[in-house]
Amino acid sequence: MNSNLDLDPKTSRLSARQVLIVAATSVGFVVSQLDVSIVNVALASIGHDLHANVASLQWTIDSYALAFSALMLSAGSLGDRIGARRLFAGGLALFALASLACAFSRDAPQLIAARALQGIGAAAMLPNSLALLNAACGHDPRLRARAVGLWTAAGSISIAAGPIVGGVLIAAFGWRSIFWVNVPICAAGIAATLAWVRETPAQPGSGRGARGIDLPGQALAVIALTALVGAVIEMRPLGLTHPLVLGGVALALLAGASFVVIEGRTRSPMLPLALFKERTFSAAVVFGIGVNLTYYGMVFVLSLYLQRVLGHTPLQTGLAFLPLTGGFLLSNLASGPVVARFGSRAPMIAGALIDAAGFAALVFVDAHTPTLALVVPFLLIPTGMGVAVPAMTTALLGTVGQERAGTASAVLNTARQAAGAIGVAAFGALAGHGEGGAATAQIVDAVRWSAGISVALLVCACFSGFLVRDARGNRPMSAARQATE
Numbered sequence: 001m002n003s004n005l006d007l008d009p010k011t012s013r014l015s016a017r018q019v020l021i022v023a024a025t026s027v028g029f030v031v032s033q034l035d036v037s038i039v040n041v042a043l044a045s046i047g048h049d050l051h052a053n054v055a056s057l058q059w060t061i062d063s064y065a066l067a068f069s070a071l072m073l074s075a076g077s078l079g080d081r082i083g084a085r086r087l088f089a090g091g092l093a094l095f096a097l098a099s100l101a102c103a104f105s106r107d108a109p110q111l112i113a114a115r116a117l118q119g120i121g122a123a124a125m126l127p128n129s130l131a132l133l134n135a136a137c138g139h140d141p142r143l144r145a146r147a148v149g150l151w152t153a154a155g156s157i158s159i160a161a162g163p164i165v166g167g168v169l170i171a172a173f174g175w176r177s178i179f180w181v182n183v184p185i186c187a188a189g190i191a192a193t194l195a196w197v198r199e200t201p202a203q204p205g206s207g208r209g210a211r212g213i214d215l216p217g218q219a220l221a222v223i224a225l226t227a228l229v230g231a232v233i234e235m236r237p238l239g240l241t242h243p244l245v246l247g248g249v250a251l252a253l254l255a256g257a258s259f260v261v262i263e264g265r266t267r268s269p270m271l272p273l274a275l276f277k278e279r280t281f282s283a284a285v286v287f288g289i290g291v292n293l294t295y296y297g298m299v300f301v302l303s304l305y306l307q308r309v310l311g312h313t314p315l316q317t318g319l320a321f322l323p324l325t326g327g328f329l330l331s332n333l334a335s336g337p338v339v340a341r342f343g344s345r346a347p348m349i350a351g352a353l354i355d356a357a358g359f360a361a362l363v364f365v366d367a368h369t370p371t372l373a374l375v376v377p378f379l380l381i382p383t384g385m386g387v388a389v390p391a392m393t394t395a396l397l398g399t400v401g402q403e404r405a406g407t408a409s410a411v412l413n414t415a416r417q418a419a420g421a422i423g424v425a426a427f428g429a430l431a432g433h434g435e436g437g438a439a440t441a442q443i444v445d446a447v448r449w450s451a452g453i454s455v456a457l458l459v460c461a462c463f464s465g466f467l468v469r470d471a472r473g474n475r476p477m478s479a480a481r482q483a484t485e
Helices: 016-050 054-082 084-103 108-136 141-173 182-196 215-238 243-265 273-277 279-309 314-320 322-342 345-364 371-397 402-429 437-465 479-484
Strands: none
Touching (some): 016 084, 016 141, 016 182, 016 279, 016 314, 054 084, 054 108, 054 402, 108 141, 108 371, 108 402, 141 314, 141 371, 215 243, 215 402, 273 279, 273 402, 279 314, 279 345, 279 402, 314 371, 322 345, 345 371, 371 402, 402 437
16 A cells, blocks of 8 residues: 655645555554543452552552553663664554453453553553654655544543543443453554554664664663652652652652763663753653643542542443533534644643633632533633643654654653642542541642642743744754764
8 A cells, every 4th residue: 555645735625645654544543542531440350350459559550540641751762772663552452452351351460461461552652653754744744633633632631531431331341341342442543553554764874773772771760750650659658758758759750861961971872961052842741741730730639539429320420521522522523723824832721721720729629519511611621731732742743853852742742641640649648547527628628729739830841831832833853963962
């Protein structure tokens, strides 16, 4: 099949071939993001069936998130060197096999290990799917904005639909079905990728496979992220001054500092620090941290609120989140034309403000707030994110050449996933450990405090949005500039 792309520099419309490529690469984003949210609905069933305690259930979630976030940098860098399509298809295959292992798990340790393998597969898919999109659009910012909008819409809808899909599958077929369903989806994604997507060029000067992964940098990244997330999670049951918590924070700081030193000195870093010299790149990463930390942390607390305070079942909770799906769908589909017309800065700022307005409405909830009163904030939050996130991604990709698109997107998504894990741990800590009426009061207070903190963080994200250059004026770093930096 001819792999030449049908690019038209006079139009910002995607060709038929480019739409097929968006569909193929979106498969990886869908399954990786679906597993972020869908497993939460199944935890009670998993715990009962596998006789897993609360700690084991926490690691069922965290093993995936940690592997996902910690390995994306290496996966993006490796994709730049040996080809993004190769890594993307391999990630889909590993994710499918790991999903089978999850479905066949007979105890909690097996499930935790299989979930970590899923995280590795997701790490290989996510940054390289963006690199393939960038290549398919010929680095045209207008085409890229439309493609990223569709790609983001697919992933965002899968996140919002996760609780609903999980509730329906578990009710009909049991918790193992949420893993079985990944297998045919991944198989379809592999077939579409091999049929429609062409390989990306190797990074200049490296040659395909000429150098391997930055092992010291990767090891330090894993240690830093695991120690930090683990310390925040354990801060809730152990207390801020516990030796394990303080030791985890200290280890994270030490590993993080060592990582920066090593990445600045090695010839082939997995994280080129020169990327952060580009103002737009740094601002986009900071913006993404704020958006993900608030969203994932708040959804976790709201899940507790809906089930433990308002008394909803998991399926009813998923249905209560249905406005999130509609908001993401409409705003993501609209974001491509908006970014193509107005650039990245304005949609990022406007989206963050709309997002903040949604969180502000949650500051006033109490134990008797009707579910219908949550519809407006549940629409505003995804609408703001759906406008801002594609613009943020488009702005970031516009600062690098195609040969570093995988690395750049990996940096962004690593920061976002790590921020999301920290948001869940930090906002969850506000919910406390009370019983009965005390628990209800603590969860309500957690929603209010988390909403207020989210508003403050999103206002800060607005200021970082002002630092972003308009997407229409973005120019990738030249090869000479990259070589000197």
